[in-house]
Amino acid sequence: MLGRENPNGGLTRVALFAAIFISTVLIILQRGAEHNTSGVETAAQETVAPLASVLAVPLRGFEGIFSDISDRRSAFEDNKKLREEIAMLRERQARYDNLANKVARYEAILGVDTETDIPLRKIAARAIGETDGPFFRSLILNVGSKDGVKVGNPVMSTNGLVGHVINIGPNTTRVLRVSDLNSRIAVASARSGATAILAGDNSPLPKLDFINQRENWKAGDRVISSGDDGALPRGLQIGEVVRGEAGGFRVQLAAGSEPLDWVWVSPFEKLVAPPETDEETEEETDEVTVDKDRTETDVDPGETP
Amino acid sequence: MTYLGIQSQKQKIWPTIVAALSLFIASATSIAGLNLFGAWIGFGFIPLVVLIIWPKRANRFVSLALVFFAGLFTDWATGGIDGQWALVFVLVWGYFRPELRSTPFAPIGLLLVWLTSCGLALVTLSVSGYLVDGIFPDFWAMGRQIIFATCLLPVFLLLRHGLAMRANDSEDW
Numbered sequence: 001m002l003g004r005e006n007p008n009g010g011l012t013r014v015a016l017f018a019a020i021f022i023s024t025v026l027i028i029l030q031r032g033a034e035h036n037t038s039g040v041e042t043a044a045q046e047t048v049a050p051l052a053s054v055l056a057v058p059l060r061g062f063e064g065i066f067s068d069i070s071d072r073r074s075a076f077e078d079n080k081k082l083r084e085e086i087a088m089l090r091e092r093q094a095r096y097d098n099l100a101n102k103v104a105r106y107e108a109i110l111g112v113d114t115e116t117d118i119p120l121r122k123i124a125a126r127a128i129g130e131t132d133g134p135f136f137r138s139l140i141l142n143v144g145s146k147d148g149v150k151v152g153n154p155v156m157s158t159n160g161l162v163g164h165v166i167n168i169g170p171n172t173t174r175v176l177r178v179s180d181l182n183s184r185i186a187v188a189s190a191r192s193g194a195t196a197i198l199a200g201d202n203s204p205l206p207k208l209d210f211i212n213q214r215e216n217w218k219a220g221d222r223v224i225s226s227g228d229d230g231a232l233p234r235g236l237q238i239g240e241v242v243r244g245e246a247g248g249f250r251v252q253l254a255a256g257s258e259p260l261d262w263v264w265v266s267p268f269e270k271l272v273a274p275p276e277t278d279e280e281t282e283e284e285t286d287e288v289t290v291d292k293d294r295t296e297t298d299v300d301p302g303e304t305p
Numbered sequence: 306m307t308y309l310g311i312q313s314q315k316q317k318i319w320p321t322i323v324a325a326l327s328l329f330i331a332s333a334t335s336i337a338g339l340n341l342f343g344a345w346i347g348f349g350f351i352p353l354v355v356l357i358i359w360p361k362r363a364n365r366f367v368s369l370a371l372v373f374f375a376g377l378f379t380d381w382a383t384g385g386i387d388g389q390w391a392l393v394f395v396l397v398w399g400y401f402r403p404e405l406r407s408t409p410f411a412p413i414g415l416l417l418v419w420l421t422s423c424g425l426a427l428v429t430l431s432v433s434g435y436l437v438d439g440i441f442p443d444f445w446a447m448g449r450q451i452i453f454a455t456c457l458l459p460v461f462l463l464l465r466h467g468l469a470m471r472a473n474d475s476e477d478w
Contacts, residue, residue, distance in 0.1 A: 011366075012365050012369070012402075012404075015366060015369050016369060016395065016399045019372075019391075020396065022373075022391075023389075023391040024388070026391070027386060027387070027433045027436065030387060030388075041382075041384060043381075044378055044381035044382040047333070047382070048336055051333045052333070052334075055337050059339055066341055066342065130336070130345070131336050131347070131383045131384060131385075135385060135386065135430075135434045135442055136384055174384055181438060181440065201440070
């Protein structure tokens with residue numbers, strides 16, 4: 001009888017070691033393997049979502065109390081700064097309107113369209129869970145495939161790009177944050193147009209890798225998505241270039257440290273490259289077609305095999 | 306009531322169910338957190354609080370199985386490395402072994418057990434994470450999680466005390 005077994009008995013130890021062994025094997029199996037989200041993960045995500053939604057309301061309220069206190073403390077200074085910014089932005093707005101008119105005229109003359117490919121439609125979502133675990137930086141949103149979200153869609157906050165969708169359930173979505181170790185985004189400097197790859201390393205300041213035209217990058221440059229990888233639209237606000245401690249370039253994320261509550265998903269369709277066809281393949285295809293034609297014509301309809 | 310210290314299976318069901326439910330709820334809350342003063346405080350260590358106040362009378366085989374699956378569930382819900390939290394949960398439960406606990410809860414002893422469990426979890430997560438991803442975790446973030454869970458420990462103890470007194474009229478539940 002299990003109930004009468006000595007607590008120090010060997011059976012518990014055997015079961016314990018078996019559980020430790022299974023867990024260790026599971027961990028080792030993932031070494032070097034690409035992390036693909038499974039159906040079980042989606043199911044777990046969907047299961048915890050209702051509880052997380054309920055929890056999110058008081059938690060965001062609690063955060064709000066503290067942010068309200070600090071906001072009130074700096075209200076006077078903020079007000080002064082905002083007035084100055086409004087004055088400056090009015091002037092810029094006038095200049096921007098003139099430029100927009102000018103660009104529209106040129107576009108009409110040349111017959112080109114320089115519009116950004118950021119979709120105008122947005123799917124508003126609430127961040128109900130934020131996993132800032134030991135190795136992962138991800139979010140869970142309360143929208144899913146039922147709302148039109150697809151894997152790869154960019155997720156934005158009012159400040160800038162938060163990440164992209166990696167897993168969707170019917171009602172929930174998991175978002176890989178830009179700072180996550182597995183995140184790689186093609187970016188560009190808004191000032192010079194030079195490109196690079198923004199590589200997350202779980203730090204608050206992801207690094208710029210594979211920098212093209214290093215001389216065209218400098219601290220203070222605004223970083224936007226380049227759209228080169230076809231995964232994200234061009235022009236999404238990402239952050240600002242800063243010098244890292246080791247001397248390399250890093251990016252201060254625009255949506256880095258803010259508490260995330262409401263975000264939106266841009267239903268951007270990933271660009272698919274046309275199938276590559278080289279000359280040899282084309283020739284082979286032609287030959288096959290010719291052979292096929294010949295075979296078809298060679299066969300006498302009256303003949304029976 | 307027990308006769309000569311032998312407990313019936315029926316008496317072990319309720320503590321097991323209550324503990325398992327609490328652990329799964331705590332695991333589900335692992336995906337949440339608080340953003341205070343510009344720092345993110347995750348709830349990742351809350352399930353460990355439930356583990357160290359695990360009922361002494363719970364069926365240990367069922368408990369072990371549930372602890373293991375709660376760990377896997379946490380891994381899936383947080384999108385982490387499969388088996389990582391399962392290993393942490395099983396190690397903490399195995400280190401603590403609730404059925405071997407002599408007194409209900411001596412405050413200093415419990416604090417020591419809690420801190421050792423956190424240390425064990427920290428080392429396990431770091432080593433397993435390094436093995437899979439080749440990097441060490443954000444220790445500051447984990448430190449904040451541990452401090453937050455430590456602050457919640459008395460609250461959980463109080464809840465447990467209330468439940469134990471209601472169900473068994475004794476702290477020794």
